[in-house]
Amino acid sequence: MATTVETRKAKVNDVGLAKADYKGGPSTLCAGCGHNSISSQIVNAAYELSIRPHEIIKLSGIGCSSKSPAYFLGKSHGFNSLHGRMPSVATGALVANRSLKGIGVSGDGDTASIGMGQFVHLVRRNLPMVYVIENNGVYGLTKGQFSATADHEQTLKYAGTNPFMPVDLCMEALTANCGFVARSFAGDPKQVTELIKAAFSFDGTAVLDIISPCVTFNDRDESTKSYSWGREHQDPLHDVTYVPRYEEIQVDYEPGETTIVRLHDGSALMLKKLDEEYDPTDRSAAIQLLDEARANQVLATGLIYFNSDQASLQDSEQMIKRPLSELTPDELRPSQESLQEVLEGFK
Amino acid sequence: MATTVETRKAKVNDVGLAKADYKGGPSTLCAGCGHNSISSQIVNAAYELSIRPHEIIKLSGIGCSSKSPAYFLGKSHGFNSLHGRMPSVATGALVANRSLKGIGVSGDGDTASIGMGQFVHLVRRNLPMVYVIENNGVYGLTKGQFSATADHEQTLKYAGTNPFMPVDLCMEALTANCGFVARSFAGDPKQVTELIKAAFSFDGTAVLDIISPCVTFNDRDESTKSYSWGREHQDPLHDVTYVPRYEEIQVDYEPGETTIVRLHDGSALMLKKLDEEYDPTDRSAAIQLLDEARANQVLATGLIYFNSDQASLQDSEQMIKRPLSELTPDELRPSQESLQEVLEGFK
Amino acid sequence: MTENSTRAKALVNDFSMVVATVNGSGSQTSNLALVRALFRMGIPVSGKNLFPSNIQGLPTWYTIRASGDGHTARRESVEILVAMNVTTFTEDHAGISEGGACFYADHLPKPQARAGIVYYPMPIKDLVKEVSPPKDLKEYVANMAYVGIVSEMLGIDLEAVRGALMTHFHDREKPVELNMGMIRLAAEWAKQNLEKQDPYRVEADNKTKGKILIEGNTAGALGAIYGGVSFASWYPITPASSFADAVRQYLPQLRKENGKNTYAVIQAEDELSAIGMAIGAGWAGARSMTSTSGPGISLMAEFVGLAFFAEIPIVIWDVQRMGPSTGLPTRTSQGDVMFVRYLGHGDTKNVILLPGSVAECFEFGWRAFDVAERLQSPVFVLSDLDLGMNLWMSDPFDYPDEPMDRGKVLTAEQLEEIGEFARYRDVDGDGIAYRTLPGNEHPLAPWFVRGTGHNEHAEYSERPDDWERNMERLMRKADSARDLIPAPVLSGSGEARVGLIYYGSTESAVREACDRLTEQLELDTLRLRAVPFNSDVKQFIEDHEVLCVLEMNTDGQMHKLLQLEVPERATRLRSLTQNNGLPLTARWIAESLVDLVGG
Amino acid sequence: MTENSTRAKALVNDFSMVVATVNGSGSQTSNLALVRALFRMGIPVSGKNLFPSNIQGLPTWYTIRASGDGHTARRESVEILVAMNVTTFTEDHAGISEGGACFYADHLPKPQARAGIVYYPMPIKDLVKEVSPPKDLKEYVANMAYVGIVSEMLGIDLEAVRGALMTHFHDREKPVELNMGMIRLAAEWAKQNLEKQDPYRVEADNKTKGKILIEGNTAGALGAIYGGVSFASWYPITPASSFADAVRQYLPQLRKENGKNTYAVIQAEDELSAIGMAIGAGWAGARSMTSTSGPGISLMAEFVGLAFFAEIPIVIWDVQRMGPSTGLPTRTSQGDVMFVRYLGHGDTKNVILLPGSVAECFEFGWRAFDVAERLQSPVFVLSDLDLGMNLWMSDPFDYPDEPMDRGKVLTAEQLEEIGEFARYRDVDGDGIAYRTLPGNEHPLAPWFVRGTGHNEHAEYSERPDDWERNMERLMRKADSARDLIPAPVLSGSGEARVGLIYYGSTESAVREACDRLTEQLELDTLRLRAVPFNSDVKQFIEDHEVLCVLEMNTDGQMHKLLQLEVPERATRLRSLTQNNGLPLTARWIAESLVDLVGG
Ligand SMILES: Cc1ncc(C[n+]2csc(CCOP(=O)(O)OP(=O)(O)O)c2C)c(N)n1
Ligand SMILES: Cc1ncc(C[n+]2csc(CCOP(=O)(O)OP(=O)(O)O)c2C)c(N)n1
Ligand code: SF4
Ligand code: SF4
């Protein structure tokens, strides 16, 4: 008996927590929804990174995707905000308490339709946070209308035919000067996990545009947001492995075949090249890649662009490192003498 | 005496109107403001194109730039809308009456800050209109705060230092799949006029990002939005000449040195190459150009990208050519019989 | 005796049946088949869907009320339960009224039986196995099984069910026969294996003859179409999306010219854009509208102020859901009244139409354009989820009986004749000025729309007198509105001590409550159909000693607007509200009224 | 005799002077120098800038009122005109009161002289030529010329002017001396060439001793700072921008830690984002605010509903300008009261503070955070352009006399002790539940903020009873608010027949009107300082036979809110409004009151 208990004891991470400590409530999304898979990878990433749940805040807008924060990190504080407005709420929260790690989950409707402006400006300010777009090309929660990332000329039973070109959110992020632009596919859980881990270690806005099929409204083979299309057309730029700060990077790779990008907290992302040469630190290469992937209908996944030289919003604002929420009344309210001094100027 | 009168008689265009017929009220903008110069070029363009003023609608958001429609085309119908929201109003108006030509004037604050979402979606829908951004890097009307196109690290007396990277509205337009992307400079009136004329002839969204110095708040030499910087750093891609539909294109150019792009109404834009080879119909070249101009701090002006193959919004929506506003009550209200038929379905 | 015979009669064509299923399992077709079958049998019926804000997996309840008396509001009692959802079975079971029937899928663990309830186990799994449908249709077909069993046990005519499915599948035989296969099999099984023990049954009647069964959103959309809508912009939102869906569905067959559309329906990127587009189109001369719900209304505030102040006609159809904030997207409420009335900073006052039935959804659908273009202002239509998304019985809609009113628009010819034009001049004394449309080629025609202060010529003006004059005119116009909008509907002798004022989707429950109360409480009623109020409303308040304002919001919003309208009678007006997401019931209304004003 | 002596007295330190210039010509420094010089001489003074929505070129008027009696509201009469703008000279000239003085730049074409007006031509161009400033400063320096001449002719001490400039230029001698050069020259010229003929002059007094001269926006910003603001987001908009400017100006010197900021002030991309950021920061535990004006308020509607419903503390400072819509961006109004009260779809009811002076701008600046954090809700402060952007005299502000109230926030230690936590449970019966902040490491601490329906544990719930219970608690909380917010200020004997209710920036004009009316009309007054109303307000209404609600909007918005509060006295409440963009004057108030309620 004792032995049985022993072996059953849950594995724990460096802060002594089990995977279960990172789970959320039971999902009310459709069975098979890509979003559920991404939720699991967020759980894995946080667990593997050994972040204490209360050090994370999770945020979202409105949509099926935006519901998902209820289904992961149940021990983290969270904010399910308004449709398209998660970026501003995240900005306020993470500026008020920069010791927290923020992860936002949004949908393609939430980000590319109603939320386009806030998205661009979030990225432009370089607020440190993980920004996940669960991209399914439709509005799931309102039952399948086209979103702004829907395929050109695509036909859906309910929504009709879409005459417009899709918004490319990676390109938008790049245009807005994002220093961490990744694309992935919910059908590739390993890549998703590694990218999320890296994104958590990045001190700036990390955008992950993840194709996340809506099995109910947009999973037909011809849709670029379907599982089958993703599986057939995915073309990973590299094999991605996250290497924690304290681990030596294993040199079991042929030099030249692997790129290492260093993240702000000392950890690294090891990118083992597949296919051809691709340097994610070359901005114009990244732009070109996206433009070509778009033209050739390829799902190029991986870390598309990386630049860790940009100041975070809080640093741009020359803020203290301490959470503003921890300031005491004495620290918040300047002295009586200072008031008298200030008022002298109005005499 | 008679002779004097004769010579004084105003020159008229093909529809018998004088330049004065295209003017607006006296400007209340600052003397020397770039916006005034652009207003004049809009007047010139409309006059030279011989558009009847009532066939144009002019629209704007809110700002100094957005006030300017009051100062040109006084005989055209106009709509000074809300801050950042001109695109949606223009969409409704031009869909309701597609026989009108629309010209919208916006500012960098109006478009790149509050209006980013509407701008991207306007372009994405390819609503035929001339969209002019009078880009001065500041909020003029509210007295000189930084806008989202302000230079990185720029310092202004009132606004302080800007820690953020500028939004590149041409790149945004391209990313949103715009078929007519141009950049110009209020200090180059000829180029502005020719581009506006071409834009009027384009059956899709034509975006003109025109550097238009704010002499009151952002005209110091080091600002990329100043007259002096513009004059020094302007690097026109080509010499631009608009050729009306009914004119034969003069063949007084060396073949290979000039590109001709055909506009929807049969007119053309003649681009006489300056400097190096540049093909505005090559999308990735355009993207690269913008990325390089940004990196090298060059003001590359001219027609940056051109693609006339995309359906206009009204065509995507399979609309009749007639203005919807001209439909008679009989055309608007389906017959009594049809109602009975429809209601049968609910029995 | 009377008591008894009433009771006996009540058992025929008089029940509420709740079908408890799982969201996304395809039960909608089954439920609609039952509703439509009853309807085809000539029995007054309504169908209300209580669904979660979810796509798949959460509990959902569909209530079918059959009522020989024609009362189709929600009611508290549940005479028949069809239990298909394990997670809610215990709770659902507890809710069955005394003497009721419980149909349940026999693979569900059955709660402790209650005395007086009749149980009908349904071997859903076995029945499904028998027809062996493709795997992905299993759940769907399972729902057809209960249609068959319930039909058999209640006496619902299978031919009527078949007709209902024909309507559902637009006369395509194949899916109808597929479904009928399961239904017939299940009915046959029931006939062989179940013994009728409960008293509820249906009998063909003729009370639905010529009538239609329709949702308010569809009705409103058809109304808009017969009002000549030429531009509609929208952004998806529950419970308003199906309004736009219906517009998109019916326009193509009704408004083509040489194969091209004489309209545009545009899905905007958000509600700010949706209303901006509608305003642009309204300015340019289209019959222009947008449809949305609470969160969209909040986002439209700035643009509504512009349309109000620049005087641009547009129609805004608000299918109210439960707020504040995101609230309960799939629950009904009348909570936007106050907010919409004063929507926009500064001194705004918006016109509101209040349809009380699907027929009025249709009527106000077309009339709203006439009002908007006549007044040159935004006109709100406040529907709600219950009215908009549930099935209501109605007489067929009347074709518009008035010519289209395009309002005071001057053509080039008229301008030529008049020789002058000032966009914001009150020529007729009603506060409504004349406008011209873009494209009008007369030199006098152009004016510059602006949200900034303006003089009569639409020129920017900061002059205090220009501002005051313009606002006075707008207030005059607001007064003119009173007689351009639908008058209230009065009923009762006019002599009662108590007057009940109400509006919107509570109509059916109020009518039923009044019937219940006839013996107990004499009531006159006034159903508001618009804000601002006309003189009838004042008179009604004047004429009654005790007045009660009934509505589905927490704050008594219409009660407040009425108090402001008739301050001298403010204390006479009592507020009666319930706001928990469920449609009101006649019983609650009747009891609350008696409590409030005495029996 | 009395009449006469009053008049004689009036001529000393009692006039309104209007300086008519062209916008963007740099006259602001000149006008401020005059105002501050008078102030330094101990004379009560106010400065009001009537400026166009324009950067350069349009007419602008600056009014300086000196008043020995301490009355500093706007008044209709203009005793002294300084005419520097050719386009408005004729009109301005016509506006001078009988017996007044007209200083004018002598290159302007002078209108036909009026009898009884004294004219002083000013050779501005020649004087400027004499000091030959750089070309781009010419216009600016020209304005200094009138400072010199007017000072000389009215008896304004040049040393006081110099002191004023030292304040303006933050004690930098160089620009001060540059300006004083022109001023002295002009004064000297006036001394030599002009003969004093009008009766207006100033005499040093001691009525401003210890006082300060400040704009409401600056005062409010300082208040926020002394309230411990740690997060402020904003988007530029007239007349609110200078609020954020002042926050940005003073924070760096007051809130650093090792050279780093213990705060953040972020210019958002629009108002939707500004309030979203503020809400995020309020949730995360910052003292968080945003400042805006009408159009921004409209855009914030959806987010305000969220903050109300999810109960997030934030302060929203609304410097009201004239609406509806873009309206008159540079004109004052009190037009957002109704809209803000009910801002957000569904049943929302927001708390509003109403500062009536710059001192209260300061006080409510800090107090608003206490109220917001105590109530866990958005708190609006409604200032206006007149109060916010004009110069007002005040006693120096009192340092906050209450400890900071951070509201019901549970720490990890407290949670450990209590052993349970339900975010939305009404533990204390006041409707206000306890919250925890993100980062709180206790396992009980996390909760999920949502705008959707929720139970006590902040879990999503569609249950009717959860919704009702939560709304009831929110209504209870709204009631609790009454005693947490500033009580009204009463004045008068309490025995008068007529009670006047008012609020906000009309304070100074009302006080002056009361002084005027003492003989004519006995008045008690009640100045509202917050919505909802506390029991004093009800009592005041109870105690007076005739009540008049005075405000600067078209619709009588506060009048309406009061009628709703006290329906049994609704008809006693009369509405008195003027809303044309100009601050009210004592004369208009006094006359209108007498008209309305009898002398
Ligand atoms: C202001 C506002 N408008 C509309 C809605 C309705 N709405 C809810 S979710 C949604 C779209 C969600 O689409 P997406 O972000 O792609 O998420 P998905 O459900 O596909 O994961 C919409 C339009 C809303 N909640 N708020
Ligand atoms: C909703 C809203 N927010 C803020 C404002 C105030 N405002 C007026 S103009 C303007 C900025 C204009 O900047 P830009 O578009 O660059 O025009 P410019 O004046 O520089 O030509 C702002 C913020 C407004 N009118 N409406
Ligand atoms: S509807 Fe689509 S996006 Fe929503 S939960 Fe279902 S599968 Fe996922
Ligand atoms: S402030 Fe700047 S943008 Fe505005 S009118 Fe003056 S120069 Fe032009």
Ligand SMILES: [Mg+2]
């Ligand atoms: Mg989606």
Ligand SMILES: [Mg+2]
């Ligand atoms: Mg600008």
